[in-house]
Amino acid sequence: MPEFKSRHRVLRTILALGALCASWQSASATPDPVTVTTKGAVQGVARDGVVEYLGIPYAAPPIGDLRWKPPEEHALWTGTRNATSFGPACAQVMLLGVFAGPANTNEDCLYLNVIAPRDTQAGGEKLPVLFWIHGGGFVDGAGSDYDASKLAARGKVVVVSINYRLSLLGFFAHPALNKEGHLVANYGLLDQQLAMRWVKDNIANFGGDPDNITVAGQSAGGASVAFNVISPLTKGLFHKAIIQSSASYLTAIPLEVAEKKATAFAEAAGCGSGEDEATASCLRNLPADALMKLSGPAEGFGPYVVTPVADGQIVPGGGASAIESGSFNHMPIMNGSTRDEGNFFAAIPVYYSGKAVTEADVESYVKAIFGGNAGAGGTPPSYPTGTVDKIFAHYPSSDYKNPQLRMNAIQTDVMVCRIQHATHLLAGKVPLYAYEFRDRTAPFMFPELPEFSALAYHTADLQYLFPGFHGGDQGIRHELNPEQQTLSDALVDAWANFARTGNPNRPGESIWPQFTSDPNAQSYLAQDIPRLSTISDNDFTTDHKCDFWKNLLVYN
Incomplete structure (x- = not known):
């Protein structure tokens, strides 16, 4: 009997300790973080010293009548949006070997990700922001390919990675579209610029400093950085630039070359050689899979694909002449x-x-x-x-x-x-x-x-x-x-x-x-x-x- 009482006391002690431990864990566990944006609240997830908010839409889906138009702001949402998984990558076919993929036909793809050090969520001094633009020849890649946790946690910076329209959906200059009275050709760059404005408007709520933003990228991402440095439309949107492994921005595709390729694409797609509203409508109604099949095979660029175009407004001209003349947004640069x-x-x-x-x-x-x-x-x-x-x-x-x-x-x-x-x-x-x-x-x-x-x-x-x-x-x-x-x-x-x-x-x-x-x-x-x-x-x-x-x- 004494042995039973002794064992019972031990069991009660173990249960009490277990309850105490469970209570402490419940009290100390970090709840899923929620942050408010100008469009609504988002719920992220904490892991490994960082807080991640993934798959936040920064623009309306560029589908239907919004295909080949400048991106528009996303609508407000009610409640709290789950931001614990990446948004879909943008449509892509050519994969540069193993660099990107899988191939897909997603047009609803304008999402960004915010990765911040975990200790920024309680407030305090705002941290520098690193805005990352992925590479991929302007035809492939996605922000979800890059784990920014080390940059955020060790570097004490808030990292933003983005998707932007690629290939024929991102860089396309058909004359029928160019007559519509909106900015033309460089829709992928316009996506990047709208994402920058989103960061300016929202990043303070994630612990970032909207007055200390560095735009960085590699390969086509590096070229994107440089094109944004020379674009008059980005003045004041960012403050430093990191250009990794790129010089393609020194020249830009002449608009007339891009228009010829787009016209040839329209003919191949069955939309004819016209430059009227009917041609524009035909192009916007092409199924995404048919459009992407004409963008080229996985192993090479198709004949209709262009990279950033000297449209005169988004990209005034080639980077070499802009830098040589000093006609760019001056800021510290790493190259x-x-x-x-x-x-x-x-x-x-x-x-x-x-x-x-x-x-x-x-x-x-x-x-x-x-x-x-x-x-x-x-x-x-x-x-x-x-x-x-x-x-x-x-x-x-x-x-x-x-x-x-x-x-x-x-x-x-x-x-x-x-x-x-x-x-x-x-x-x-x-x-x-x-x-x-x-x-x-x-x-x-x-x-x-x-x-x-x-x-x-x-x-x-x-x-x-x-x-x-x-x-x-x-x-x-x-x-x-x-x-x-x-x-x-x-x-x-x-x-x-x-x-x-x-x-x-x-x-x-x-x-x-x-x-x-x-x-x-x-x-x-x-x-x-x-x-x-x-x-x-x-x-x-x-x-x-x-x-x-x-x-x-x-x-x-």
Whole structure:
């Protein structure tokens, strides 16, 4: 009997402790956070030191009569909207290998995501905002591909990622539409700009500072940043810019080229060659799946697709002339590239074919790109006679272990030297910080490819800012090793510092020098393991043969 009483007392003690523990857990558990926007309340979710509000609509669905029109504000909603899962990605077919996907025909896709440090929700000092624009050649990608939790939690910034209209739905300049009296052609850029206005109006409620917004992006996202820097429509909407791995904004597609492609698309789609209201109606009534089928296959751009267009209002003209003349929104800018940009693009045909790069592939690429016109969208002027032979002479096959490395060198240097040209144009006009990501051990998002070395490929740096980045659903996620994690920490700190102050260095440090107009004091931050360092502009020029390319590349 005494033993029974003793056991009973122990059981009662355990139950009491369990009840106390349950009571404490209930009292300390963080309820699902709710924040009010100008359109209604949204309920997010807390995880891993951050609060996420996912899939918030920032515009009315651009469907029906709103297809190929500037985005309109979303209607008010009643009650509290669930914001715990991403909105659908925008319609896309071409996937750039494993970079994006899955393919879809979603037109109702204008959603954004807000990721904030968990401790901002109780109020206090407003944090800097990093507004992220995804890449993907203006034809694919989604904000949901990027895990911004490390930037938010470690960097103490509020991150906003967005979707915007892509491919033929985002960049389309048919004359019948252009006569309707609204802004035209660059609907994807207009989406980005409406999302920026949403941030200005709402981000304070999420802990962000509407007067300290940095717009950042990579590849087509970086070009988007630059086009928004030169757009007169964004004046005052943001305060700093980060342009990663892009120089395509130096030129813009001429409006007449975009109109010809759109007219050819209308004929192929069965809407005829007219420029009247009936043609516009026919285009808007095309089924989304039929429209996207004409945008091209998964492995290549279709004949009707254009990238941002020099429409004269959203994009006044090419970025090179705008920067050179000073006709842009002046602000601190970070601009950079990866050591082996071209390797990503060299990997895409290998991924689809399963065959290693050959010397014939290298020759076909050079002849296709440099044997014709040099202007935007394949417009004049043409490359000088003998350009192809000069390129082969500067990149002899005997200098490379295999054709893939030769292809990488050519494609990389073309892109990187264009980025250097943009850096030179910006130098002295704004506070400027230049970099080169050089970690050639970076994990590769593609599956194993025949006779292929990944190196510091285009997009390789994204996984250092966004943990586990691997592109679309077919990409391979990798964890970073300890040395790479150290580099990741340094890059996240630099991006957050820049968002906070316009200077990527910590207070009192000068690891990353400002890129000035003084040719004797121009250097880049070399982002590599085991440590950060700097490289001079002269060494950068030598590494990428930019003295050769500057006499060939066309920017106007």
